[in-house]
Amino acid sequence: MLRARRWSTRLFNLQRQGRMGTTAPIDGEEAAVVGSAAAMDPAVDWAVPQYREPVGLSRFGDRVLLHTILYHLGHPDAGAYPPDIHVFPTQISIAAQIPHAVGLAWGLRLRGEPGAVLCYFGDGATSEGDFYEAANLAGVVRAPVILLCVNNSWAISTPVRLQTAAGSIADKAAAAGIPGVRVDGNDVVAVREATAAARRRALAGEGPTLIEAVTYRMGPHTTADDPTRYVPPEELAAWAERDPIARLGTRLEQAGLWDDDRQRAAEEDADRRFDAAFDAAQATPLRDDVFIDTAYASPTPQLERQRRLLHDERSRGAG
Numbered sequence: 001m002l003r004a005r006r007w008s009t010r011l012f013n014l015q016r017q018g019r020m021g022t023t024a025p026i027d028g029e030e031a032a033v034v035g036s037a038a039a040m041d042p043a044v045d046w047a048v049p050q051y052r053e054p055v056g057l058s059r060f061g062d063r064v065l066l067h068t069i070l071y072h073l074g075h076p077d078a079g080a081y082p083p084d085i086h087v088f089p090t091q092i093s094i095a096a097q098i099p100h101a102v103g104l105a106w107g108l109r110l111r112g113e114p115g116a117v118l119c120y121f122g123d124g125a126t127s128e129g130d131f132y133e134a135a136n137l138a139g140v141v142r143a144p145v146i147l148l149c150v151n152n153s154w155a156i157s158t159p160v161r162l163q164t165a166a167g168s169i170a171d172k173a174a175a176a177g178i179p180g181v182r183v184d185g186n187d188v189v190a191v192r193e194a195t196a197a198a199r200r201r202a203l204a205g206e207g208p209t210l211i212e213a214v215t216y217r218m219g220p221h222t223t224a225d226d227p228t229r230y231v232p233p234e235e236l237a238a239w240a241e242r243d244p245i246a247r248l249g250t251r252l253e254q255a256g257l258w259d260d261d262r263q264r265a266a267e268e269d270a271d272r273r274f275d276a277a278f279d280a281a282q283a284t285p286l287r288d289d290v291f292i293d294t295a296y297a298s299p300t301p302q303l304e305r306q307r308r309l310l311h312d313e314r315s316r317g318a319g
């Protein structure tokens, strides 16, 4: 969780220095993301994120950070994960990743492959048609997918009470005929347990689960947002008391398992890994045609036509 927050802060600072595009900080949501990822086996399972979670997915390898940095640098290789990294690229179009995740999970089952899919999305995403369509299909085909809503109480400046009249996000599972679970999203152990139970169901052929991890966005929506214009300070202060990192830190300190030295070592390790990934991202060459070659297993006729156009322009020196 410390690593996720540190990496998120590093991305934020790089954006402020004008060295990187818009990013969406994870602050406050580390337990929901890291706790759920901790229940998955990266060798067989998959993670399908929105845009806030990738810094919390180091369980799936430091390559995820490299591709996240590439994404925010606008590098076309960002979405071209190697096949052994079971993570889908950053998705900005709200809820568009949910049907993909359900298709991936259904495909795993049809092919008889082991594994489950952990799909992340926000409370705002659950107002989109993609969410309902995907949840419905997942229920019908019993796809081995865990639909994990990180309910951080905000969709940019829209509070969750104006997002839905449903009693909870978990209640929305009823329409798809699947279980809906509400969990304290600032308790990393509780999130891990809820996700592990959903994964067991998925692997046993019992189908999807919707998990609502209730948490709070402690920072701005993105580097382009000013939350002081709409977040009530007393609400933010109340949630800061429940900061998931401080909460686990206190428990570990009481058990003699954490101290300042370990904290410093963890932060230094996070910084070293970030520096290595940033250097690797900056050294990643621009490959010709990468966005054509990686869109489909084999390019469509339309893409081949675009490739010819691109090559013609390049040969005319248009760059």
Ligand SMILES: Cc1ncc(C[n+]2csc(CCOP(=O)(O)OP(=O)(O)O)c2C)c(N)n1
Residues within 6 Å of the ligand: 052, 092, 093, 094, 095, 121, 122, 123, 124, 125, 126, 152, 154, 155, 156, 217, 221
């Ligand atoms: C289809 C679509 N509509 C609108 C937007 C603009 N937009 C970007 S982020 C966002 C709010 C998303 O809120 P939520 O799903 O709760 O995720 P959070 O950012 O809180 O993690 C919106 C509306 C978008 N990216 N895609």
